[in-house]
Amino acid sequence: MAVAKRPIIHPVDKYLRTERLPHVWCPGCGIGITLHAFMRAVKELEDEGRIDSSKILFVSGIGCTGRAAGYVNFDGAHTPHGRAIPYAMGAKLARPDLIPVVFSGDGDLVGIGGNHFIHAARRNMDVLVILVNNMIYALTGGQVAPTTPKGTYTTTTPFGNPDRPINAVKIAAAAGANYIARWAVTHPELLKNSIKKALPMEGFRLIEVVSICPEIFGRHIGFRAPIELYRRLQKVVKIRGKISPFEATYDWEKEIILGEFQVRNEPGYTRVLMEAFKHG
Numbered sequence: 635m636a637v638a639k640r641p642i643i644h645p646v647d648k649y650l651r652t653e654r655l656p657h658v659w660c661p662g663c664g665i666g667i668t669l670h671a672f673m674r675a676v677k678e679l680e681d682e683g684r685i686d687s688s689k690i691l692f693v694s695g696i697g698c699t700g701r702a703a704g705y706v707n708f709d710g711a712h713t714p715h716g717r718a719i720p721y722a723m724g725a726k727l728a729r730p731d732l733i734p735v736v737f738s739g740d741g742d743l744v745g746i747g748g749n750h751f752i753h754a755a756r757r758n759m760d761v762l763v764i765l766v767n768n769m770i771y772a773l774t775g776g777q778v779a780p781t782t783p784k785g786t787y788t789t790t791t792p793f794g795n796p797d798r799p800i801n802a803v804k805i806a807a808a809a810g811a812n813y814i815a816r817w818a819v820t821h822p823e824l825l826k827n828s829i830k831k832a833l834p835m836e837g838f839r840l841i842e843v844v845s846i847c848p849e850i851f852g853r854h855i856g857f858r859a860p861i862e863l864y865r866r867l868q869k870v871v872k873i874r875g876k877i878s879p880f881e882a883t884y885d886w887e888k889e890i891i892l893g894e895f896q897v898r899n900e901p902g903y904t905r906v907l908m909e910a911f912k913h914g
């Protein structure tokens with residue numbers, strides 16, 4: 635007897651524009667793990683009645699990571715390079731009921747968009763920033779990024795990167811963000827839990843996700859298979875509880891500290907402005 639075929643439906647399919655699949659990301663890329671963690675967090679929050687996903691505004695800049703905005707089934711925008719944060723800020727100020735999420739790469743957010751990152755954190759702007767840090771400009775073929783480890787070969791640093799990498803966690807802390815965490819694609823469950831905690835909060839929330847780009851970063855440093863880069867990342871990351879964000883080392887050769895470094899409940903920028911208008 636013929637058995638009727640039922641379409642396979644993944645639990646987070648409703649958050650994806652499945653008609654756009656397959657995606658452009660390379661085998662072994664960490665963006666999918668990160669995006670999946672985000673969608674699982676949204677699903678759990680929605681199932682618990684703690685969030686209305688129709689209010690999510692999903693904003694990306696340019697890059698491999700930036701392509702995520704085109705695959706998710708939320709309202710959103712794929713903005714010019716480096717401008718995802720100001721776009722999200724503008725939308726939130728115009729529509730305070732929205733829940734802005736910026737999902738973008740390290741080059742986009744702390745390279746070309748670095749100034750927006752600092753000032754949005756300084757204002758404690760109501761946005762969750764998921765910074766997918768693959769340590770390279772991947773989409774454009776492997777140029778040095780502000781997060782690239784010192785000494786690394788890239789197409790623009792053929793003799794090794796002379797620069798010290800940026801530590802986004804410390805910058806967000808110095809600027810005054812409400813929530814700051816760093817995870818890695820080696821720990822998707824902890825990442826999901828962190829997103830679940832930070833998404834309903836107000837103010838500026840940074841979740842940096844140390845990711846892997848086997849096709850470009852991995853090849854640059856001599857790894858032939860994605861799993862080799864994944865294992866290398868597994869070796870260097872260490873989870874530390876209850877430490878200051880200023881102790882959250884980011885060093886590819888020694889250790890990359892993961893954890894939740896700051897949880898505060900300062901009023902977000904939208905609330906501060908509303909209060910000011912009330913008395914103005």
Ligand SMILES: Cc1ncc(C[n+]2csc(CCOP(=O)(O)OP(=O)(O)O)c2C)c(N)n1
Nearest residue numbers: 696697698699715739740741742771772773
């Ligand atoms: C104004 C501008 N400058 C440069 C570029 C070229 N460009 C596209 S993506 C990119 C780097 C993206 O790197 P990252 O944000 O780390 O994302 P990834 O591709 O690694 O996910 C650059 C320089 C551009 N599109 N626009």
